[in-house]
Amino acid sequence: MNKKDKGQISLEFIMILGVFLLIVLTLYPHIQRENEFNKALASAKDGAIYATSERGMGYACETCVKLPSGTIKIINMTLEDRGIDQNGRKAYRIRFYISVPSYIKDRYPSCYNSPVGMSIRRQAIRYIYRAFYGSWNPPNPLEVCTDRYNFTITCSYAE
């Protein structure tokens, strides 16, 4: 190979790279939006799993209502579109369907206000906040805002 030919790349490669870059740049806002959304959902799920696991083992915070240990499981997770919030962010409510022992269901008919529900809501919000802002202490324990989204958490008992 001639010395002048060294360190060169083919025109085809430059063209492919160019097209690839063009596609990436065009799709970048969409990718970023989806990434933000998926990151929030994954974090919310992690937080909810943590909360159900600790509640299942019978753990609670110092000031929280303590419950006996039992099998608590997340059965499903759904998203509810709540339109646009006052700051122009897309608002979603993440709903966790959980299965709890009957003594919890009987004592707390509403999952939202039950100690397990409160733990799930709190931990899911904390985990989302942690994923985006690096801190475990969200200013509002009931909702968390990212650049484009506003998330609130709720729960229902699975039948």
Place this chain on the structure above:
Amino acid sequence: MRGQISLEAILTVGLAIIVFTSLVNLATERYSSAIELGEMGEAKMFGEFLAEAINSVYSNGKGFSIVLREERFNLSYLNNIGVSFEICNSNTTIYVIKNTSKIGSVTRIARVPIIPNNIIITLSNASEVTITNNGTNIMVAVGGNIIALGCRG
């Protein structure tokens, strides 16, 4: 031509690094949660061991004694993972207290019920826990302050 690397290889490695670093953050968070939950489970298990031993000593009467040795009840390990126990005589409960600083929370408490309400804690130099029924009280001799009397929660 020696010591050279193709542009394709550089691009591939670069892309792999970007993908890898974006996954690391989520994986680290999950790892911390899993570790914390595992330690909470262990702490609860140790609480159940302790409750079981106290109940056995109580039900077997005067002079009966159980020693929870290091391989069964490792005090230094429990100390390292931020676990302590409080025995509450008035509501016959052992509170398992776990510091969960890895995931930003301060303290988590679980309850384990026990039968007796006449437990006294004494300090010993041993790295094991000795539980004795002296006919009047259940004496728990422990090295360090990992088990104390108290009614938190």
